Amino acid sequence: MGRVNLHSRWMASTYETPRLPHRVTVVGGGFGGLYAARSLGIDPEVRLTLVDRRNFHLFQPLLYQVATGALSPGEIAQPLRSVLRRQRNTTVILGEAVGLDPERREILLADGGPIAYDTLIVATGAHHSYFDHPGWASLAPGLKTIEDATEIRRRILIAFEAAEREADPERRREWMTFVVVGGGPTGVELAGALGEIAHDTLKRDFRAIRPGEAKIVLVEALDRILPPYPPDRSRSAQRQLERLGVEVQTGTRVVDITERSVQIVGGGAAGSAGAGGSPSEIPSRTVLWAAGVRASTFARTVAAATAAETDRAGRVIVGPDLTIPGHPEIFVVGDAAVQPWKADRPTPGVAQGAIQGGSYAAAVIRRRILHRPVQPFRYSDRGDVAVIGRLAGVTNIGWLGPFGRQSGFLAWALWLGIHLLYLIGFSNRLVVLIRWAWSFLTHGRGTRLITGTTLLPPIEEPEPPVLAPVEPGDLPGSAAPGSASAAIPTPAAGPGRSSDTVTATGAAGPGPSSDSEFG
Numbered sequence: 001m002g003r004v005n006l007h008s009r010w011m012a013s014t015y016e017t018p019r020l021p022h023r024v025t026v027v028g029g030g031f032g033g034l035y036a037a038r039s040l041g042i043d044p045e046v047r048l049t050l051v052d053r054r055n056f057h058l059f060q061p062l063l064y065q066v067a068t069g070a071l072s073p074g075e076i077a078q079p080l081r082s083v084l085r086r087q088r089n090t091t092v093i094l095g096e097a098v099g100l101d102p103e104r105r106e107i108l109l110a111d112g113g114p115i116a117y118d119t120l121i122v123a124t125g126a127h128h129s130y131f132d133h134p135g136w137a138s139l140a141p142g143l144k145t146i147e148d149a150t151e152i153r154r155r156i157l158i159a160f161e162a163a164e165r166e167a168d169p170e171r172r173r174e175w176m177t178f179v180v181v182g183g184g185p186t187g188v189e190l191a192g193a194l195g196e197i198a199h200d201t202l203k204r205d206f207r208a209i210r211p212g213e214a215k216i217v218l219v220e221a222l223d224r225i226l227p228p229y230p231p232d233r234s235r236s237a238q239r240q241l242e243r244l245g246v247e248v249q250t251g252t253r254v255v256d257i258t259e260r261s262v263q264i265v266g267g268g269a270a271g272s273a274g275a276g277g278s279p280s281e282i283p284s285r286t287v288l289w290a291a292g293v294r295a296s297t298f299a300r301t302v303a304a305a306t307a308a309e310t311d312r313a314g315r316v317i318v319g320p321d322l323t324i325p326g327h328p329e330i331f332v333v334g335d336a337a338v339q340p341w342k343a344d345r346p347t348p349g350v351a352q353g354a355i356q357g358g359s360y361a362a363a364v365i366r367r368r369i370l371h372r373p374v375q376p377f378r379y380s381d382r383g384d385v386a387v388i389g390r391l392a393g394v395t396n397i398g399w400l401g402p403f404g405r406q407s408g409f410l411a412w413a414l415w416l417g418i419h420l421l422y423l424i425g426f427s428n429r430l431v432v433l434i435r436w437a438w439s440f441l442t443h444g445r446g447t448r449l450i451t452g453t454t455l456l457p458p459i460e461e462p463e464p465p466v467l468a469p470v471e472p473g474d475l476p477g478s479a480a481p482g483s484a485s486a487a488i489p490t491p492a493a494g495p496g497r498s499s500d501t502v503t504a505t506g507a508a509g510p511g512p513s514s515d516s517e518f519g
């Protein structure tokens, strides 16, 4: 297919599709690959093979809910075989694509088997990037896969458990400090959910610590959070986060991460560590990474094999028809590609970009089979929605005019509706709806399971359990107020309790008394 001017309406196809049935191989069953596969599912001329290294489609926008114990992994994933089982022209292969031979038109799987194609759709997405600090990966997990989400959930819950056992106030403070790096939608949603966990969900679950005293810091290198949103939406999101006790530090760069701290440089919240450009340290045992993405390894393999250009993140720069220049038979869509949009801005790396890219590639293949001209890809911006805890969020939906700029409850309700609509699988939609309703009514997060092998790290100075306070009337003959409780240490009276509270230092950071605000 020839290169065309972005503004021209139709492009004549120079790519002949002689073979019928036409063999289409899709690599990646995320948003881009799955929507391409579903669009081609009823074409009798097409024989479709979908390859993914996982046997399920993952709804990444809800991963943070798994990471924060609101949903279970199975509720946001759906087996690809089950999603595509009614497509009689489709074969699903579990395998990892590791090589491409564009001359022979074959991809190579890690198990050694080649898969031939007439047209290839590469939709292998992206993973997080630690810029030039690969060593940070184990210290600050990112959120991209189910395994990442359960690992983050484990670290968050372990931190509260360790704080409950740790007697030393400084070390307890380290356990109860959470740093989220990256103020994009994922970082904002994670920080908001952490605020909610600390101030609401876990409020009554511990005896030695007050979870509401946890310090949650969101660090963003740019001068505001949610950079793709207009500035007033960013300010609104920051206010809503601060109401949840999150300290937002913008204009702040992370320069080092260790097992017990994060080193930052730059602006910072007024009066906070790191203000004024000198490096400073946030003691913390739990650092979560929500900054920077890099194209998948296979996308970079494809670029190398076809001499395609890539951007700094390794994403393949495709033409107006989403194919690689000189290779009209290879589409790259979604997060793996730089899909055209505006003159100065490519399609954003969001689900809609991948869905529209995948659907477009399928439409081009169909039109080629019919020997019809095709239109260049046009991204239609449906807007952005981010949720910030219970009944809070921001929207930026341009086509809805002023109504598209919502905060608070309306934004939250829109977010709920949109995510339910796009979640794959009717049963998942129903279960998630019921779970959300139950969590809303009970303020609970039902899947707070700590899984994995190391259950609790060694506690340097463990202390005996602080027993639950005894209420008047709990014990036979203890009706007199205070008579029994005086004998048993309470959180307020327990050893070292009075001096070791961890107070959020953010503009609106709640002290102990503000717990009830979130109750």
Ligand SMILES: Cc1cc2nc3c(=O)[nH]c(=O)nc-3n(C[C@H](O)[C@H](O)[C@H](O)COP(=O)(O)OP(=O)(O)OC[C@H]3O[C@@H](n4cnc5c(N)ncnc54)[C@H](O)[C@@H]3O)c2cc1C
Residues within 6 Å of the ligand: 027, 028, 029, 030, 031, 032, 033, 051, 052, 053, 054, 056, 057, 058, 059, 060, 061, 062, 063, 064, 095, 096, 097, 098, 123, 124, 125, 126, 143, 144, 185, 186, 296, 297, 298, 333, 334, 335, 336, 349, 350, 351, 352, 354, 385
């Ligand atoms: C935590 C998080 C929250 C997000 N929130 C939102 C949001 O609220 N709204 C929004 O619009 N977008 C959101 N996004 C972005 C959105 O999820 C992505 O833009 C979208 O998933 C990209 O789709 P894709 O098909 O390009 O890639 P993916 O959905 O990542 O799918 C890639 C697929 O390729 C497979 N794969 C990769 N390499 C290989 C290989 N070598 N061989 C075989 N298979 C392979 C993977 O297993 C995966 O199934 C979020 C992303 C994350 C990580």
